[in-house]
Amino acid sequence: MKKFSRFLSILSAMFGILTLIPAPKGRAGGYIWIPKLWAGAWAPFLAIAGALGALLGLRRKDRAAIIFGLFGAFAGIRHTQRVTKKHGAFDLAFGADWEQRIPPEQWVRLSRPYQLIQPAKPLGLCQKDINIGTSDASLLCDVWIPPREGKPSRLGVIFLHGTFWQALDKDFLTRPLFARLVNQGHVVMDVAYSLAPAANMKQMVDEVKRSIVWMKEHAEELNIDPNRVVMLGSSIGGGQLALLAAYTPNALQSKRIKTDTSVRGVISTYGVTDLTAYVHEYGLMVPNQPEYTWQMTEDMRPYIHDKTWLDRFVTRARAFPAYRYGNMPGGAALMIDVFGGTLNEIPETYKLYSPLTHVGAHCPPTLQIFGEEDFSISTSQGRRLHAALQSVNVPSAYVKYPDTVHGFDQYFGVSRRVSPAAQMATNDIEQFLALMV
Numbered sequence: 001m002k003k004f005s006r007f008l009s010i011l012s013a014m015f016g017i018l019t020l021i022p023a024p025k026g027r028a029g030g031y032i033w034i035p036k037l038w039a040g041a042w043a044p045f046l047a048i049a050g051a052l053g054a055l056l057g058l059r060r061k062d063r064a065a066i067i068f069g070l071f072g073a074f075a076g077i078r079h080t081q082r083v084t085k086k087h088g089a090f091d092l093a094f095g096a097d098w099e100q101r102i103p104p105e106q107w108v109r110l111s112r113p114y115q116l117i118q119p120a121k122p123l124g125l126c127q128k129d130i131n132i133g134t135s136d137a138s139l140l141c142d143v144w145i146p147p148r149e150g151k152p153s154r155l156g157v158i159f160l161h162g163t164f165w166q167a168l169d170k171d172f173l174t175r176p177l178f179a180r181l182v183n184q185g186h187v188v189m190d191v192a193y194s195l196a197p198a199a200n201m202k203q204m205v206d207e208v209k210r211s212i213v214w215m216k217e218h219a220e221e222l223n224i225d226p227n228r229v230v231m232l233g234s235s236i237g238g239g240q241l242a243l244l245a246a247y248t249p250n251a252l253q254s255k256r257i258k259t260d261t262s263v264r265g266v267i268s269t270y271g272v273t274d275l276t277a278y279v280h281e282y283g284l285m286v287p288n289q290p291e292y293t294w295q296m297t298e299d300m301r302p303y304i305h306d307k308t309w310l311d312r313f314v315t316r317a318r319a320f321p322a323y324r325y326g327n328m329p330g331g332a333a334l335m336i337d338v339f340g341g342t343l344n345e346i347p348e349t350y351k352l353y354s355p356l357t358h359v360g361a362h363c364p365p366t367l368q369i370f371g372e373e374d375f376s377i378s379t380s381q382g383r384r385l386h387a388a389l390q391s392v393n394v395p396s397a398y399v400k401y402p403d404t405v406h407g408f409d410q411y412f413g414v415s416r417r418v419s420p421a422a423q424m425a426t427n428d429i430e431q432f433l434a435l436m437v
Helices: 002-020 027-031 033-041 043-060 063-084 089-094 175-182 201-217 235-247 275-285 309-316 334-339 347-352 380-391 420-436
Strands: 125-131 140-145 156-160 187-191 229-234 265-269 366-371 396-401
Touching: 002 033, 002 043, 002 063, 027 033, 027 275, 033 043, 033 063, 033 420, 043 063, 063 420, 089 396, 089 420, 140 175, 156 201, 156 235, 175 187, 175 420, 187 201, 201 229, 201 235, 229 235, 229 420, 235 265, 265 420, 275 334, 275 347, 275 380, 366 380, 366 420, 380 396, 396 420
Parallel strands: 156 187, 156 229, 229 265, 265 366, 366 396
Antiparallel strands: 125 140, 140 187
16 A cells, blocks of 8 residues: 555656646757646646545655655646636637627537546547549548537538648547537538648648638538638647638639638637748757758658558658658758748748738637647747737637647547646637637
8 A cells, every 4th residue: 555655646746747847949848748748638637646645645654655645736736727727818809798699509518618527529420531622633531510419500610630731630639629519510621631742831721722612612511601611720730721721811722713712710729820930940849950952961851661561651641751750840851841942042932821921800710729838839929920910900819828738639648538728728619619600
């Protein structure tokens, strides 16, 4: 029993320390990213473990178990309280009466902001691998439909995954979020847009615009209002694409697109807003970026490993296509592949594809969510976009969770139904979408 109490107390204290230590920016922050992420996600349970360890230690008169356990309990409770504290972002964006503007039938469907374990929801129906591309290029998506017994909200959500414009796929760790959204009557379209280095930013943006067109043109069969389509983008790449598409209606797209590509609203979770500034931030993680294309050497170029089953999975299954998996994240060639050159060579291109550049009164209501201690992107990206939107009277909600790192709402090893920060982010997304209905 003494060993068990010490184990609980020390485990709780070790992870508790991680919730208190600020994460450094850049590559150094990446070293403690996963442990710190897990520490925050499991904070309530680590607090319980610490308290239990301290109580057992008290019975055994084990001073070490008591001290470590009390510290772990304190750290877990502190983190949970800080993350779940109510913020006023929606009051500032939509007015103090914003809750009254949500339809009553929609309001009752919303999740409670935080529960120790959020109840699971049925996932609804899914139409997999729908090709919404052109005759000469495929573009796949999944469409998640609300359960038949629920009342449709007639709102459509287009989801764009991260990461870094070059990795992952649709239907990757998103089902807990989609389950909550479809149970509120929303239709969710999960798009597998093309990735670098096979695709550049121009192609990615065009594909995102095509997804808007497809959803609007199929609005009747999806039982949605074509004027109520909302973009939702995750991480550096997906968030940037969602914001850019929302802020450039009927622009930056193929001339073959004739349908209106404006949207009702946009949500970005820790997405890039200013690419010019982000080049410096990315340089903190990948310091060997060339300042000019001619400085590229052969070892900087992406290449495909094709020796083992792991090679084939990582480089062919969209997990990290055409990049060596030992070169995470990105690599020195990323910006050149995505934008066609370095910032020194084509600064106007970086500015063109920055959502901040296109801010104006035409922009739709916006929700941005950030972790305060994100090691890979500065929260100033969201803060500056928020200020710019406010200056032109566009409803803008900017939410920043304390003691929280990158990817806090979408990762292996922790359920979105457990993590306090992930639950709060889900609730913010639900409330924003309810205001868009």
